[in-house]
Amino acid sequence: MAPATRLVLLIGWLGYALMPWYLVEGMGLADWGWLAEYPFGKAGSALALVLSGQTPWLAPPGVALAAATLFWGSADRQRTARMLLWAGGLGLLLFFAQAFAIVLKDQGISWLAALLGGAGAAQRGIGGGAFLTLLSLLFLLCHGLAYRGVCRGDLFTVSTIGLIVLLIGVFIFFPVAIILKSALVDQEGAFAPAAFVAAFLDSSIWGLGCVTGNTNCGVAWNTLILAVLCGVVTTLLGLACALLILRTGMPGKRIMRALTVLPIITPPFVIGLALILLFGRAGAVSTLLYEWFDIPRSRWLYGLPGVLLAQVLAFAPIAFLVLIGVVQGISPSLEEASQTLGAKRWQTFRTVTWPLLRPGIANAFLLGFVESMADFGNPLVLAGNFEVLSTKIFFAVVGASYNQGQAAVLAIVLLAFTLGAFWIQQRWLGGKSYTTVTGKGDAGLPTPLPRRVSWLAIAVIVPWVALTLVIYVVIFVGGFVRNMGRDYTPTLQHYLTGFSIDFSHGFYFEGSAWPSFFTTVKVAAISAPLTALIGLLTAYLLTRQRFRGRGALEFATMLSFAIPGTVLGVAYILAFNVPPVEITGTGLILVIAFVFRNMPVGVRSGIAGLSQIDRSLDEASTTLRARSFTTLRRVVLPLLKPALVSALVYSFVRSMTAVSAVIFLVSAEYNLSTAYIVGRVEAGEFGLAIAYSSVLIVFMALGIALIQLGVGERKLGRRKTGAPNTALSGAVADPISQGAAS
C-alpha cells in the first residue's frame, strides 16, 4: 500500500472515529457546550454512535475502512487493489444509501431505511466527520483504480478526477435534478406530467399577443427578443470599440480601456438605477429636455428600451474584451498580402479582415445573449410591464401566489435557451481553425481601418463612452446628494447610514451596511481561491491527462455556466435545506454557490493558460522522475500565474456582484451586499443603494490590485514583462475572452 493510501485511511479514521459525524448546531470555538456528551450525543463520532447501537446504519462505512486497513502493510498490489475497489465502492454506495434513505422524520426512502436498520429514524445533515469519511472512501476507490493501472497508475490524477466528479455531482447535478423533478409533480407531490405539459405550453410563456393583438407577448419571446437585441448591440459596440483602439490613431484610448473595466465591477442593477435618475420621467435629462425644448416627459425607459440600454451598458465591455483579443489575433501579414496584390483598404477589410473576425463575433454575440438571459437586476429595476424569465421565476417563488412548479417550468425554458446557445456555439465553431498568429517572425503592421468604417465606429462609440461616463458621474454624485433628482444639497447622510463607525466606546461598526459588507468580503475571499484551485485542477486534468469520459466532464463543468443564477438559487434552497446536505442559512452555502457558479471560468482560463505551456516542459519534468503532483506544483503552476490571477479576480468580482443566485440563499446572519442593496432599491432608498455601490466599486478595484500584487507576475527568462498598469484590465479581460475563445 502506498503511503498516500495510508494517509487517506488515516483521514478516514479521523472522520469516522474522532470527529462529530453530524453538523452540530451552535458549534463554535467560543462556547464548548456542544461538545458536552462527546463522543456520544449530538456531537458524537460515527464509531461511538454505532458501538452504542444508536445508528446501526453508519456501520458499513466503518467496516469498509477496517477492511481496507487490513492491507496496510500489504505489498501485493493486485490484491490490495481489489480490496480497495470493493471497500471504496461498497462503502460509498452504502454511505449514500443511508444518507438519502434516512433524513428527517417521515421523509426519505422508507424501505431502504428499514433495510439499513433505521426504520422510522431521523438524522441530521452530514458534518465534518461524515465529510472526511466520504472523501476517504472515494479516494480509496480511486487509489484502487490507480493500482489497476488507470491513468498510468497515477494516484493523484485518479483521486482528483474522483473528487471533481463527486463535487460536480453533488453541487450541480443534484440541485438541478431536484428542480426538474419539482416541475413534474403537483402541489401535493404526486407525479403529474400532464400538468407540466399544460404549464409548459401556457400562453403566458409562449403567447404571441404583441404580434396579433395589443397585449403583451409571452415571457419566453420577450426574453428571447431582449437577449438577441442585447447580443447584437453589444457585439457591434464592442467591435467598433476594438477596431478603433487597435486600428486607428484615435486619442483617449487609455480612458476607453479603463472605462471597459468599470461596468464589470459594478453591481448589476446600479446602472439601471442611474438610468432612472437620468432618463426616468423625473430624471435629470428628461427635466432639461422638458424645460429647454418642451419635449414632453415620457416613460419610455420602463420596458424593453430601458432594460436593453442598461444591459448594453453593462455587457458591451465584455464583448469588447472578447473582440479585442480576436482583432489582435489577426495577423497583419494576411492583410498586407492582400494589399500587395492590389486590393483597396475597403476590399481588404471585406474579404480578409471580416471573415477572420467572424468567430470572435459569434462568441461575443453568444456571451451577450447569455448574459442578458441571466440578468436579473436590470429587469427588476427597469422592466415595467415587460416581463422576462429571470424576474418571473423570482416572483413565482416569492410572489403572493407561491408556485414552485411554475418557477421550475420557467426555469426549464430558460435553461433550454441558454444550453441551446452553448450548443450552437460549440457546433458552429468547433473544429475550425482561425489562428493566424504563429510563432514565426511576424513583423507586419496592422492595416488602418478604411475611413468610412472608422467614421461609423467613432459615431457609435463617442456617444456610448459619453453615456457611460455620465452614468458613473451619477453613481458617484448620487451618493453625496440628499435626493438625486430632487434635492441636490450635498450630504454625507447616505454614507453615514451605511458605514458610520462609532468611536465613543472602542470601535463599533454602527452603519447598517457593515454586516452585509463584511460577510460579502469574507465569502468572496474564501470562495475566490477555492474557485481558482478547483478550476485550475480541472483544467489540468482536461488538458494534460487522457481518461475516459473527459468530454463529459468538460461539458459538466460548463453546465453551471449555462444555468441562470435564479434557477441555481432556487435549486440550492430546495436541495440543501434538508439532510443529508443541510447547509442553507450558513455562510458555507454562499461559498459553495459562488465556487460552482464561477468554476467554469477558472477551468477556461486554466485551459487557455495550459495550452500556451508546451508539453515538453511537463515531459522533461517527468523524465527527471517527478510525479504528476510535483510537476504540477513546481513546473506548471508558476507558469500559470496569469491564469491564476484571472480566475481569482473573476470569481472575486463575481462573488461581490452576483445577485440572482444568492438572493434566496442569504440569511439573517449571512446577508450579502447585493441582496442588501436590492432591498434598499425596493424600499426606494436610492441614495443609500448608490452610496453602497460606489463603496463596492472602489473596494473591488483595490481587491483586484491586491490580487495582482499578491500573485505576482510570471517570470520568463530575465526579461521584464509588460507594463503593470494594463494589468488591471487584463486580469478582468483574460477569463472572459478566454472563456469565449475556447
Place this chain on the structure above:
Amino acid sequence: MKSKSWLKAGLFAALATAAFAATPARAQGSLVMYCGVQEEWCRAMSNAFEKETGIKVAMTRKSAGEIYAQLKAEASNPRGDIWWGGTGDPHLQAAEEGLTLEYESPKNKELHSWALDQWKAAKHRSVGIYAGALGFGFNTEQIKAKGIPEPKCWADLLNPKLKDDVQVADPNSSGTAYNLLATVVQLMGEEKGFDYLKALHKNISQYTKSGAAPAKAASLGETAVGIVFIHDAVVFAVQGDPIKPVAPCEGTGYEIGSMSIVKGARNLENAKKFYDWALTPAAQALAAPAKSYQVPSNKAAPVPPQSPKMDQMKLINYDFVKYGSSAERNRLLAKWDKEVKALPK
C-alpha cells in the same frame, strides 16, 4: 508521498469551511427573526430587544412574500424563530398551511379588537401588530400641471387625463396590490369591482413588483398617482416631497401587519419572549422614530401624529378569513390575470 501536501491543503480547507458552516449559532441566547417591514424599523426592533434581554437577534429583512416562500421552502427543517411584520395575508396563508404555531400572549388583552380579529382568523397562529389603511398618494406638482382637481376617491383615478399615470404593484407579487384587489371586490362587489379594475388598467402605466414602490415613484414624479398603503406615502410627505396621501372617499380596506411564531422554531422560548415584548407599548413606540407611521395594535401605544387617522376614515369590514385563504386568493389572482392584466391598453 506526493499526495500528502495537497491532502493537507484539502483537509485544511475542509476544516475551515466546516468551522465556517457551523456558525449558525443557536445557543441559548439567540433568536432568528424574519422581518417584513422596512429596514430601519427592523433594526430598531432587533437592537432594542437585544439590549433589553441580552438575547442575540439574527435578523433578515425580506418582503412578506419572500418570507412566506422561505418558510415554505424550509418547512421540513425550519430555521427561523419569529416572523415579525409584513402584511397579514401571507401570515394567514402560513397559518392555514400550518407553517406557524398557535400562541396566546398575556398581552392579548391590551390589543385593539382588529389585532385580535387577525389572531382569531389565523386560528391563534398570528396576531396583529399594526394596521394601515389602503389608499393612494398623488404628486401635487403633476396633478397641478395636468389641471385636474385633486383626486379624492377611487373613482377619480379613472379620469382619462391620468392615462398612463397611475401605478400599483402586481397582485401576483405584492400583498399591497392583492389588498387592493380584495378591497375593491368587497367594496363594489365582484363584478363591479373587476369592471373598476379593468377601467383602471387603462390608466396604469406599470404594475410594479414591490408594493411600496409606487409611493416612491409618485414622490419622485415618475408617476402622478401611486396606489399604496397610506403610511407608505406619508413617509415621503414627511420628508417634504410633493406627495399627498389620500384615504379614498368611498371607503377603503386595510392591512393588519402581523407577527407569527415559526412552527418548529429552534429557539421557541425566545420567540415567545419576543412575541410578548413586541406587543408592549414601549416596543410599538419604536415605529415612528424609524419613519414608519402605521397605527400600533396596543391600545396604550402612542399613535404617531403623522399617522393616517384610521378613526376618521371610512373603512370597509374587511373579511380577512375569506380573502386571506389560499383558495380565494388563487381564484381572484387567476381571474385578475385573465380579465385585467391580459387586456390591451
